[in-house]
Amino acid sequence: MNKKKTILDIQKMKSAGEKITFLTSYDYPFTRIMDECGIDAILVGDSVGVTFSGYDNTLPVTIDEMIYHTRAVVRARPKALVVTDMPFLSYQTDLRDARLNAGRLVKEGGAEAVKLEGGANMAETIRAIVDMDVPVMAHIGLTPQSIHRMGGYKVQGKKDEQAQRLIEDALAVEQAGAFSVVLEGIPMKLAERITAELSIPTIGIGAGPYCDGQVLVIHDILGLCEKYSPKFVKRYADASGLIAEAVSSYISEVKKGEFPDEGHSFN
């Protein structure tokens, strides 16, 4: 398909039984490459705080930083759907803040949808944003903005009672009008059950193979982020190694006077 992908295309893929592929991107060059490869959707994730800015977690990321990165992604004119994370404190305070910040991501950033963390507790917020025609993706299970409540990045929904609550959260966000939901860090059988019960697509990360689609952090699949190595990450390349090789070659050639040669110089 050579035209712009929309939330409708993403939703149709669930009924067609076609897996949905998401990756995070935070800039222009990565977006160009992954879009050329045919990625279905791009998440401008608040994981940018960890992978790009070097923070220990996602909590310090600001709405202005999310706008900045979304603009860089959108400038690549991807065919993929562009979804941007609402960062911590940009939607939890009240509905007005939530609407205003979701609107800023669309108006100033160029996002086509926003994502926020939470289930039943965020149903009203999801509804408020959807009511101004900004599509919302929900995110339940291991929600990184809740790191201090969870006491670390821990798999959620292992106990029956917790699992039941996550099923209720999933139903609540669908009911509130979310167009899709991320399931992060939950047992695969629970993700399978939620996927079967919902009519909106589930996008898993550390949630097993039975979701309607998958998402991973681009720096993780490239071996560019050493900070965390969750079990769910598969490293498809060693980009750190490639960069180190190139940088080392450059340093050594300059030191030896081999670079620049006449071919890289002007007369």
Ligand SMILES: Nc1nc(=O)c2c([nH]1)NC[C@@H]1CN(c3ccc(C(=O)N[C@@H](CCC(=O)O)C(=O)O)cc3)CN21
């Ligand atoms: N680069 C990067 N990738 C991510 O996936 C990611 C971020 N950053 N930053 C925000 C959160 C943090 N994430 C994480 C980080 C670590 C684990 C982790 O180590 N999980 C353990 C399970 C521990 C348990 O349940 O006891 C694992 O072994 O996978 C999970 C999610 C996901 N998100």
Ligand SMILES: CC(C)C(=O)C(=O)O
């Ligand atoms: C990994 C995904 C789901 C995310 O929220 C992020 O990158 O911030």
Ligand SMILES: [Mg+2]
């Ligand atoms: Mg996020």
